[in-house]
Amino acid sequence: MRHTIIATGLSIFAGAAFAQTPVLTVYTYDSFVSDWGPGPAIEEAFEAQCGCDLQFVGAGDGAALLARIRLEGAQTEADVVLGLDTNLTAAARETGLFRPHGIAAEGLTLPIAWDDADFLPFDWGYFAFVHRTDLTNAPTSLEALAASDVSIVIQDPRSSTPGLGLLMWVQAAYGDRAGEIWEGLSDNIVTVTPGWSEAYGLFLEGEADMVLSYTTSPAYHLIAEEDAGFASAAFSEGHYMQVEVAGILARTDVPDLARDFMEFMISPGFQDVIPTTNWMYPATAVTLPDGFEGLTMPERALLLSPEEAAAVRDEAVATWQRALAR
Structure with missing residues (x-):
C-alpha cells in the first residue's frame, strides 16, 4: 500500500510538472514540418531556450493556412501562423484575428523595406519554373512558355502560395493581358496540385518538363543530392518575389511566449537553417552555402503591395479559372 501511495504521489507530481510546461502551437505548411524541412531543427533549438513545448501543426500549403484560420476563427488553437506571404497579409489583417507583434524588426536584409506591425518575415525568394538541364529550348518568358509545347505542373492559387x-x-x-497569357498557358498545364510538395513530386517523377517552384530549388539538388542537373529558367519580364511571414493570433493565451518565438524567428538559431532546409533566402544576414552563388538572379523583381494583391486576387483567380475551363 505504501508503495502505491508513493507511486501515486510521484504520478501527481509529474502530471503537475507537465501541466506547467507552456505549449506554443504554430500552424505552418506541410513541407516546413517534414523530416527534411526546417521544422525539426527549429523545434529543437527553440525548446532548448524556452522551457516550452513547441508544437508545429501542418495545415496544407501556405494559402490554406489563412482559410483554416478563417474557418476556426477565435476558436483556433494556433498561437502563431507561419507561412503566409505578402499576397495574403492584407486579407489576414482584415480578419481581425491577428495582434501586433511589438518587435523592432532590426537586422532584416530583404530586398525591400519592411514596416508591418502585424507580420514579420522569415525568408524570401523568387518564383521560377524549374527544369532539368537537358530540356532543350527552355522558354525565356511567360509569353514564350505559353506559346511553347513545354508541359508544366502548377499549384492551385486558392490553397497554395506559389x-x-x-x-x-x-x-x-502583363496586366490587362493576363487572360491572354493564361489562355496560352492552359494547354501547357498537365495538372494543378493543392500544394508545392505534390507538384514538385510529380515533376521529379517525370510527369512534366517544368514545375512552378523557386530560383533556389536547384540548390537543393546540388547541395543535398550533389546533382547539378537542375536549373530555373530566367524570364525576361522578371520574376515575382515572395516574402514569407509569421503573425501572432489575438486569441493566444501565451502572448509572451509567442512573441519570444517571433524574436527567435529572426535570430541565427532560426535563420541559419533556412537556406539548406527551406531552400529560400533568409530574412537576415546569413552566410549562404556554396551552391547558392550560381543560382538565377532575376534582373527585374516583380512584387505587388499587400493591398494591391488583395485588390486583384479575386479577379485574377476568376481569370485563371475561366482560362483553364476552356
Missing part, C-alpha cells in the same frame, strides 16, 4: 504567386506574377507582368 500558385497564388504565379497569378500575381502574370498580373504584375
